[in-house]
Amino acid sequence: MADIIIYGKAGCPHTxxxxxxxxxxxxxxxxxxxxxxxxxxxxxxxxxxxxxxVQDGEPTVGYNRGS
Incomplete structure (x- = not known):
């Protein structure tokens, strides 16, 4: 399984x-x-x-899938 870290803010809809x-x-x-x-x-x-x-050390900034 890949190690995934999500940096974000509580209450943020994108997070x-x-x-x-x-x-x-x-x-x-x-x-x-x-x-x-x-x-x-x-x-x-x-x-x-x-x-x-951050998935396997590679960052992606932002998330809008499923919006």
Missing amino acids: KRALDAYPEAEFRDVLMNPKDMEDMLGYSNGQRKVPVI
Whole structure:
């Protein structure tokens, strides 16, 4: 199974859709932990758009499938 991390914000509809699509993912709330925000910005090249989905070390910024 692939390791998946979703960086996002609680209450964000895009983050919720990503979490619904990847129920096995580890969720990291970037508003609750400054280190998670720092890590997310590293993966997203400084973009503050959520969610950032990291699967097998490869990031995807944003999620709009199923909208």
